[in-house]
Amino acid sequence: MTALSVTNLCKAFGGLRVTRDVNLRVEAGERRLIIGPNGAGKTTLFNQIAGELTPDSGTIEMFGQDITKLASRKRTHLGMARTYQIITLFGRDTILRNVTLALLGLSPLRWNPVIDLEREQHLVDRAHEALASVGLSHIAERPLAQTSYGERRRVEIAMALAQSPKLLLLDEPYAGLSIDERRDVQQLLMKIPRDVTIVMIEHNMDVALEFAERITLLHFGEVIVEGTRAEVVDNPRTREVYLGE
Amino acid sequence: MSFAPAGFITVRRVALAITFALLLTLPFWVGNSYYINISSQILLYAVFALALNVLVGYGGLVSLGHAGLFAIAGYTAALLLDAGHGHFVADVAAIVVTLAASAVFAVLALRSTGIGFLMITLALGQIVWGIAYRWASLTNGDNGLKITTRPSPFGLSLNGAPAFYYTTLLVFVVALVTMILFVRSPLGASLRGTRDQPRRMNALGYNVWLIRFFAFLFSGFWTAVSGLLFIYYNQFISPPIAALQTSAETLLMVISGGTATLLGPIAGAAILVIMKNVVSSYIERWNLVLGIIFVLIITFMPEGLVPGVTRLWRKGWSTLRGRKPEPEARKTGGHGS
Amino acid sequence: MLRYIGFEEARLLAISSFAYGGLLFLLSSGFSLIFGLMRIPNLMHGSFFMLGAYFGVSMLEKGLTTDALKAIPKIGGAFNFLPSFTILPPNFFLIAIISGLLVAGIGALVERYLLRRLNGQELPQVLLTLGLSFVIADLCLMIWTGDPWQPATPAELRGVVQFGTLFFPLYRVAIIGIAVVIAVALWLMVDWTRLGAMIRAGVDDPQIARVCGIKVSQLFTLVFALGAGLAAFGGVVGAPYLSVYPGLDADMLPLALIVVILGGTGSLLGALVGSFLIGLLYNFGQAMVPDLSYVILFLPMLLVLVLRPQGLFGRSIP
Numbered sequence: 050m051t052a053l054s055v056t057n058l059c060k061a062f063g064g065l066r067v068t069r070d071v072n073l074r075v076e077a078g079e080r081r082l083i084i085g086p087n088g089a090g091k092t093t094l095f096n097q098i099a100g101e102l103t104p105d106s107g108t109i110e111m112f113g114q115d116i117t118k119l120a121s122r123k124r125t126h127l128g129m130a131r132t133y134q135i136i137t138l139f140g141r142d143t144i145l146r147n148v149t150l151a152l153l154g155l156s157p158l159r160w161n162p163v164i165d166l167e168r169e170q171h172l173v174d175r176a177h178e179a180l181a182s183v184g185l186s187h188i189a190e191r192p193l194a195q196t197s198y199g200e201r202r203r204v205e206i207a208m209a210l211a212q213s214p215k216l217l218l219l220d221e222p223y224a225g226l227s228i229d230e231r232r233d234v235q236q237l238l239m240k241i242p243r244d245v246t247i248v249m250i251e252h253n254m255d256v257a258l259e260f261a262e263r264i265t266l267l268h269f270g271e272v273i274v275e276g277t278r279a280e281v282v283d284n285p286r287t288r289e290v291y292l293g294e
Numbered sequence: 295m296s297f298a299p300a301g302f303i304t305v306r307r308v309a310l311a312i313t314f315a316l317l318l319t320l321p322f323w324v325g326n327s328y329y330i331n332i333s334s335q336i337l338l339y340a341v342f343a344l345a346l347n348v349l350v351g352y353g354g355l356v357s358l359g360h361a362g363l364f365a366i367a368g369y370t371a372a373l374l375l376d377a378g379h380g381h382f383v384a385d386v387a388a389i390v391v392t393l394a395a396s397a398v399f400a401v402l403a404l405r406s407t408g409i410g411f412l413m414i415t416l417a418l419g420q421i422v423w424g425i426a427y428r429w430a431s432l433t434n435g436d437n438g439l440k441i442t443t444r445p446s447p448f449g450l451s452l453n454g455a456p457a458f459y460y461t462t463l464l465v466f467v468v469a470l471v472t473m474i475l476f477v478r479s480p481l482g483a484s485l486r487g488t489r490d491q492p493r494r495m496n497a498l499g500y501n502v503w504l505i506r507f508f509a510f511l512f513s514g515f516w517t518a519v520s521g522l523l524f525i526y527y528n529q530f531i532s533p534p535i536a537a538l539q540t541s542a543e544t545l546l547m548v549i550s551g552g553t554a555t556l557l558g559p560i561a562g563a564a565i566l567v568i569m570k571n572v573v574s575s576y577i578e579r580w581n582l583v584l585g586i587i588f589v590l591i592i593t594f595m596p597e598g599l600v601p602g603v604t605r606l607w608r609k610g611w612s613t614l615r616g617r618k619p620e621p622e623a624r625k626t627g628g629h630g631s
Numbered sequence: 632m633l634r635y636i637g638f639e640e641a642r643l644l645a646i647s648s649f650a651y652g653g654l655l656f657l658l659s660s661g662f663s664l665i666f667g668l669m670r671i672p673n674l675m676h677g678s679f680f681m682l683g684a685y686f687g688v689s690m691l692e693k694g695l696t697t698d699a700l701k702a703i704p705k706i707g708g709a710f711n712f713l714p715s716f717t718i719l720p721p722n723f724f725l726i727a728i729i730s731g732l733l734v735a736g737i738g739a740l741v742e743r744y745l746l747r748r749l750n751g752q753e754l755p756q757v758l759l760t761l762g763l764s765f766v767i768a769d770l771c772l773m774i775w776t777g778d779p780w781q782p783a784t785p786a787e788l789r790g791v792v793q794f795g796t797l798f799f800p801l802y803r804v805a806i807i808g809i810a811v812v813i814a815v816a817l818w819l820m821v822d823w824t825r826l827g828a829m830i831r832a833g834v835d836d837p838q839i840a841r842v843c844g845i846k847v848s849q850l851f852t853l854v855f856a857l858g859a860g861l862a863a864f865g866g867v868v869g870a871p872y873l874s875v876y877p878g879l880d881a882d883m884l885p886l887a888l889i890v891v892i893l894g895g896t897g898s899l900l901g902a903l904v905g906s907f908l909i910g911l912l913y914n915f916g917q918a919m920v921p922d923l924s925y926v927i928l929f930l931p932m933l934l935v936l937v938l939r940p941q942g943l944f945g946r947s948i949p
Contacts, residue, residue: 125499137494154498162481420885424925582769588762592755
């Protein structure tokens with residue numbers, strides 16, 4: 050089964066063509082890495098897949114369903130979740146509340162104007178579980194403003210995981226992390242079960258190589274090379290445009 | 295809040311109980327009907343300020359058009375009473391019409407947020423003022439509309455100051471309870487989420503627009519109720535009620551007390567109503583005072599009085615118990631944007 | 632409710648509409664530039680218009696003599712040492728320009744010492760201008776009382792002017808002329824001067840402009856003062872036509888708002904077109920549907936909001 054299928058996707062900002070006829074097929078359970086130097090159009094591609102940008106032409110399908118024109122929030126309800134390269138969290142709330150909001154987003158309870166959210170034990174329990182899976186349960190009650198950058202990166206991932214996605218989009222989950230923190234996040238991502246398909250963006254090739262099974266190399270909005278880890282690394286064009294050799 | 299000292303919560307409960315007891319017995323210890331009426335005014339404006347705070351404080355949407363909605367409720371009731379309808383019909387219709395107007399306001403203003411939202415609501419409020427002022431054949435223009443009776447639910451007359459006070463208090467308590475429920479509810483949490491990270495909320499599966507729309511209607515409902523209290527209190531309504539100044543005054547109640555708290559708008563309403571009555575009895579220059587307070591609060595105490603005092607109180611409480619004060623949460627800018 | 636009008640009346644209404652539109656342009660061009668550059672609607676813009684008009688009528692009434700200075704309540708005593716003489720002849724347009732300069736100075740002070748404190752916090756800045764508008768309104772009421780003032784039309788601009796077989800009130804034609812001159816001057820400044828280039832850069836991207844070495848904060852002060860001065864100048868020019876009264880500020884501010892939402896923020900062309908459109912709507916509306924004339928003014932704004940939120944000539948709402 051194909052988890053994500055992008056066909057002939059194009060997007061231009063004025064005269065600048067940021068996505069040029071991109072085709073992408075990610076099989077269910079796959080770990081796909083999308084790499085490319087800064088400005089290659091990775092995040093733009095992601096934003097179109099996630100529904101935050103509308104493509105000029107082309108189609109996007111998720112598990113066989115055409116989602117090209119579907120609102121971003123509806124894609125979430127179909128099983129897509131994403132993290133942001135620039136941390137986008139609720140700075141006035143606790144870590145627990147951040148994750149609870151992620152869970153609530155998929156629950157019909159979110160329209161309820163009278164019940165007490167803090168007493169919805171099943172939501173709170175599941176939020177704790179998600180936090181435990183990223184190793185943050187001991188500081189669940191801490192206000193986000195008092196957490197470190199590395200902890201916030203993990204909250205981003207916990208929020209995406211809490212939504213039990215079928216397709217997980219990770220936008221540079223290692224950005225700004227120290228070597229130790231990267232290793233922690235790496236281990237965390239390795240533990241995600243196979244029923245979750247993962248597409249990850251990273252511009253720094255070596256940190257994510259270990260994780261990826263297939264790699265797509267994007268350059269100036271175009272897919273240049275695609276294949277297994279070894280194929281892409283050995284491809285002379287990769288070295289040319291990306292590794293700068 | 296989970297990180298407040300445990301003693302603080304108990305103290306707050308006791309303070310709330312005392313306040314409530316004082317409010318309940320107010321006509322007996324105040325005596326003078328002038329002061330009872332001022333208390334009614336405070337409570338009715340507190341309902342209005344709480345309604346506005348839903349958008350300003352929890353939704354991050356600053357409306358300068360709420361005076362328009364407030365006036366629509368008052369005018370609708372006055373016009374229907376004038377046409378010979380009963381109080382029940384007039385009141386229900388006033389709320390329905392105001393809710394419909396809120397929906398129109400929301401659809402137009404929610405095309406934008408921030409400054410755009412503020413400008414559109416200002417313009418919409420101004421339209422209501424224009425109708426009230428210029429469409430004289432309907433609204434009696436500058437002369438305004440009078441109503442002659444207050445309703446008497448279950449045969450109880452509301453003509454006396456204490457009777458009207460208790461009605462207002464009852465409405466106020468109901469409003470406050472719905473606010474407390476709303477703030478703790480999932481929908482309330484969602485609304486705050488759309489204030490802080492609308493993009494993220496969308497990605498998490500929330501319908502940001504619809505959440506804001508509901509918040510606008512909720513706010514519009516209590517604005518309508520406070521508008522009804524106003525028309526029954528004054529038994530008169532005229533175009534200045536719909537003007538920008540009324541919106542600005544109410545906004546000042548919200549921000550002077552502290553946005554996104556429930557106590558803030560209530561304290562703000564009390565401060566402003568008392569000040570307006572005191573200042574007006576000495577000098578004519580209420581607008582000048584209003585403007586200066588506005589400028590001072592925005593420049594020097596943007597957090598509002600209630601959060602400011604709460605912070606000092608917590609600090610004092612901790613010092614009293616020989617503890618170090620809790621570290622303050624850093625301002626929201628701590629994360630990337 | 633609808634009243635029909637004949638050709639003769641329509642012709643007069645048209646000329647009034649353009650004159651009114653000209654005044655609106657003086658008011659809203661500055662509002663638009665401030666909005667474009669500083670990203671805030673200046674809610675005391677109507678106050679600047681009214682304040683300028685009051686300064687103007689006072690100077691026209693008392694003349695620009697040292698005796699008039701001494702007669703100012705409270706602070707007039709400071710001028711007692713001066714002998715009695717006429718500082719400047721009481722020329723209407725000279726006074727309009729002086730009013731403009733005075734209010735521009737006030738605007739500069741407001742920007743430099745109040746708005747600057749809240750740099751980057753747009754909402755508090757807007758609310759600050761709202762608070763100041765109340766202060767100015769009440770001060771004006773205190774100084775100039777609640778009675779309306781209407782200065783006489785300058786002597787040389789009374790009477791009518793003839794185009795072909797048609798006669799038009801000269802002063803209204805003059806207002807249109809002034810507005811066109813100012814519009815051309817502003818356009819030349821924004822499109823052809825270094826200052827204009829800096830303003831355009833600031834409107835497009837304040838951060839990049841700052842990086843490029845433009846002192847954006849000085850630019851803010853300058854543009855804010857310019858906008859305030861233009862509004863005040865418009866207030867004086869409009870005084871023989873609109874008169875000056877408490878509440879003039881609250882009448883004008885929404886009009887500036889409508890014009891700018893209509894035309895698009897930061898766009899001078901938008902402000903010009905929007906002003907004339909609202910001028911037409913205002914005058915014809917008042918003649919034809921007096922009850923709803925004020926409400927009609929807002930209709931094009933609502934249409935634009937729904938169909939083209941960035942305004943007719945704007946790029947996008949900031």
